[in-house]
Amino acid sequence: MRILLAPDSFKEAASAEAIAQAMARGIMRGDPQAECRLLPLSDGGEGLTHALVHATGGTLHDVETVDAVGHPIIAQFGFLGNKHTSRTAAVELASASGLEQVSPADRDPMAASTFGTGLLIRAAIDAGADRIVLGLGGSATTDGGTGLAHAFGFRFLDAHDSDIPLGGGALVDLARIDDSRVSDSIKNVPIVLACDVTNPLTGPEGAAHVFAPQKGATATQVELLDQGLANLARAIMQYNGRDIEHTPGAGAAGGTGGGMLGLFNATVKPGIELVLNLAHGREACAWADVVITGEGSIDSQTPYGKVPSGIAKLAQSQGKPTIAIGGTVTRDPHTVEALNETGIIATFGIAPGPADLTTLIANTERNVEITCAAIASTLRITAATSPCESA
Known part of the structure; x- marks a missing residue:
């Protein structure tokens, strides 16, 4: 048998x-x-990188980065094997910015950011990746992917043109987005978001209300995080005309799905379907x-x-x-x-x-x-x- x-x-x-x-x-x-x-x-959360590397005979690569609250850690990305026509790298947000990477005592739902995941993706691109598969799941963050974008040079500015701090809590002060330090080549790298949820960015079914309590957010913090994500959606609309607020999957990984769709050359696919396809x-x-x-x-x-x-x-x-x-x-x-x-x-x-x-x-x-x-x-x-x- x-x-x-x-x-x-x-x-x-x-x-x-x-x-x-x-x-x-x-x-x-x-x-x-x-x-x-x-x-x-994997359905796009924990284990995505190892699953795709195992299935395709690829390679794993260690990277020095930071966790969701800024502590130095070692995380991994993987290059897919099986002679893929593109140099595809698999990255899972949980590897650097995951909830399990942060001890319960150190978790901070307002300040937690995806910056470490941005460093991980940058390392993959610097190593030759021309396509990224990013697994959304298991995050400790509700920052709409702004930390990730910050790692590529995006600036998130308040009404006085000062940089706002990392973390979802600061998004209530976001006035505009500046990309003058971001290269066009970075903006054009195809990024496929592996996602197993269809939640919108904001509202009762959005990232803050549904997922932030699991990351330690109080009821008051949930409302502030939701306001911040709505603010991010407005800023992205002003920046490039993309409407991400109610897009299915935009609420994944603390709104990282929405931020990626709004700022990068990203598309969303059901995580398990993507993995099964790549893994034959x-x-x-x-x-x-x-x-x-x-x-x-x-x-x-x-x-x-x-x-x-x-x-x-x-x-x-x-x-x-x-x-x-x-x-x-x-x-x-x-x-x-x-x-x-x-x-x-x-x-x-x-x-x-x-x-x-x-x-x-x-x-x-x-x-x-x-x-x-x-x-x-x-x-x-x-x-x-x-x-x-x-x-």
């Missing part, structure tokens, strides 16, 4: 690559005769008899733009079934029905029994291995006992 192992990361527990390897160990325990192919994936997911599904995928939580969001549903739909289009595993798995009938419609025929939780969250996270890879061993044994027995056609 040929089994494609195509998981996302299990957030705060293990990377997609580590999960795929644990799956493979389990499959070999349950069915030593099985053939496995590993295809760790269709060919991998064609090879497999069955697909096993997974993510940290199989829940009501899973059927909509997440890795398990994305790979399942692709496998379903070729008549291949998909099984999903997760740290937690919902049994809500409506969600189960939605999962079935994507092509996921069964879901399995990896928790062996009652335990505290710290223990479950620490044992994630072991529990994935045990679960996949059981799945492989079941698949092997089912295949062996399937009734033969009568003569």
Whole structure:
């Protein structure tokens, strides 16, 4: 039996690559005769760079940059392999400007900026990239991508033509945008934004109201951040006539989607579709008899733009079934029905029994291995006992 192992990361527990390897160990325990192919994936958030580099035989590159609150860190970008016609670099915002990069005590939703991600993209371009795939997800920021743009020379000025500070909190004072220090070559580099959300920039469903509380913002700060993003939208409209405020995906990564669409040569694509295309997911599904995928939580969001549903739909289009595993798995009938419609025929939780969250996270890879061993044994027995056609 040929089994494609195509998981996302299990957030705060293990990377997609580590999960795929644990799956493979389990499959070999349950069915030593099985053939496995590993295809760790991402929907545009954490793990995008490693997923694309792994799938294409590319290379990873370390860069000295800063996190969302300005502390020095080492982050990575990757060059895609497989003889891509363009020199494509993969960058994930979470690598430099992610929430998990900043300790809870240091998180500052008003001052956090994407400046470090800008430095990372600059390093990729300086190394020869002529196309960027930027994963939007997992950010600690609500600055509309202004920190990122600042790293390329954009200036964000107040009514007195003074530079405003980095961070979303300062955008309430933004009066105009100056690009006199930005080269045309930078503005013209194609940037594809891998995004799994469709939120607009502002309003009740916008970046501040939906995502900033997860980054530590109070109710008062949420309102100020939303006002700042609306101010940024007006400034961009004045700068080049682009209307980004209500564009689907503009609210991704604290409004970075909107800032990129407004200031750069950027386009938005669903993250999982982009990754599956670049990682040759269709060919991998064609090879497999069955697909096993997974993510940290199989829940009501899973059927909509997440890795398990994305790979399942692709496998379903070729008549291949998909099984999903997760740290937690919902049994809500409506969600189960939605999962079935994507092509996921069964879901399995990896928790062996009652335990505290710290223990479950620490044992994630072991529990994935045990679960996949059981799945492989079941698949092997089912295949062996399937009734033969009568003569």
